[in-house]
Amino acid sequence: MPLETASGTASAVAGRPAAATTRTEARERAARNRRLGVYGARIGVLLAFLGLWELCARTNVIDPFNFSQPSRIWDQIWQWVSHGTAQGSLGEQIGYTLYEALTGWVLGVIGGVLLGIALGRIRFLADVFGPYIKVLNAIPRIVLAPIFLIWFGLGPASKVASAVVLVFFPVFFNAFQGAREVDRNLVANARVLGADNRKVTLQVVIPAATTWIFTSLHVSFGFALIGAIVGEYIGATKGLGLMVAAAQGTFNAAGVYAAMTILAVVALVTEGLLTYAEKKLFRWKPADAGDGR
């Protein structure tokens, strides 16, 4: 009799996890299907767009000379990849643009973060420099690119300079705001625990401001690319911007689109790397807050 009860309970216990597993499996399958559905729809939208464009161009609904068509753009990219461009190999052009954008971005970020934190922490500096920074920010800074070309010549330096001025301001304002809006309780706590001003800045203000700063990093890398490309477009010896200018000069619409496509891919890859770095750095944050961007 007791044996029977024991075996009965055992089977009941064993039955429950089995049911639970199937339900978990079903849920996982549903989630997987949903993900596949989203990816499928995305690809569908892209194919529909490209197909419509190609169709319109081939049936002369739009003028293929002005608007080009996907197949020609693809041919152009393929030609650049296999035979190189008029300015040299494609990799070299991408490398130049990336080098200029990255250098400008790093310099602009360092300057923006340092000055932003300093002005955010030291009231006197903020009061003195505040109006000047506002005036500089009001200037459409992209018009400085020709001036930099005159100052620094056709080489990478002028493009780095345009990237720096574009990157600096958003990073500066975010770092400044971040340093200003640190939770006052955290600062008070650190001070009571024994931190001096330097330690409050380094160990409380800067970590607290990193969320703000990182938000600006995403936007500002795009700005760095714009700075480099516009600089190259105005005058350069190498780079993707120069390729756009050259294609435009020969009425090669497919060339302009092809350069844009390559740029988009480059921008997406760097954006992905930045998101990865952010995830590593912000392990201390609750996960849902990170996704809510």
Add this chain to the structure above:
Amino acid sequence: MTNTPAIELTGATKRFRTPSGALHTAVRDLDLTVAQGEFVAVVGPTGCGKSTTLTLVSGLEEPTEGEVRVYGEPVRGIDPQVGFVFQQDAVFPWRTVLSNVMAGPRFRGVPAVEAKERARDWLGRVGLAAFEDRYPHQLSGGMRKRVALAQTFVNDPAILLMDEPFSALDVQTRALMSDQLLELWAGTGSSENAASVVFVTHDLDEAIALADRVVVMTAGPATVKEVFTVDLPRPRTVEAVRLEPRFVELYREIWASLGEEVRITRERGVGRAA
């Protein structure tokens, strides 16, 4: 030397300039003395200026008039003997639990190895030894409060200022935390002399259960209205002490005094809203 009071406020007044430019008096003409090793609870209506009193003692703010002394010395800046537990979460969210508790000693120049040892000791005492690698957002409210307690106690403060530290916790957790606080407090200082505590709260139960003396503040601007001595024997546990007849008697006495101020504050609030 032992006769010097730990904390002495004489005629302390604090005025703030509000954003609209008007002067707001938070504390007016406050006299308060806390003896060494004494546990004083401060109760008063919400928003009356209890917290401001603590910031004056800690040195985070300076009094507009009057004097604040700690161990006979006028307060100039933040005193290293002071520990402060805040009402809101003030643990550093980007540091792990262990690193949070190490922060105080590290800020004060203690070598990392020793700081870690001391931090682990206090984490053990608040029962969080197994959670040292977690980040604050992974803990419950009560656990975060225990991290805050360990973070403060690890500096071995002679004076402990607590600003409604348990007000955000649920009732059961609060009772547990109160008991734990009494336990930790008994274990502070160099055996013969425990830390002096000023504990701000709006919960009269909590005040009587914990304190040697209960100070009742007036409706803002705050000043001392009445002081009651709590003659309940120690060691106490919060749940048990609540059932003693003397506790109920004290509660009734103090509430008679506090209730009046609460009513004044509420009537003002109604007047302002109308």
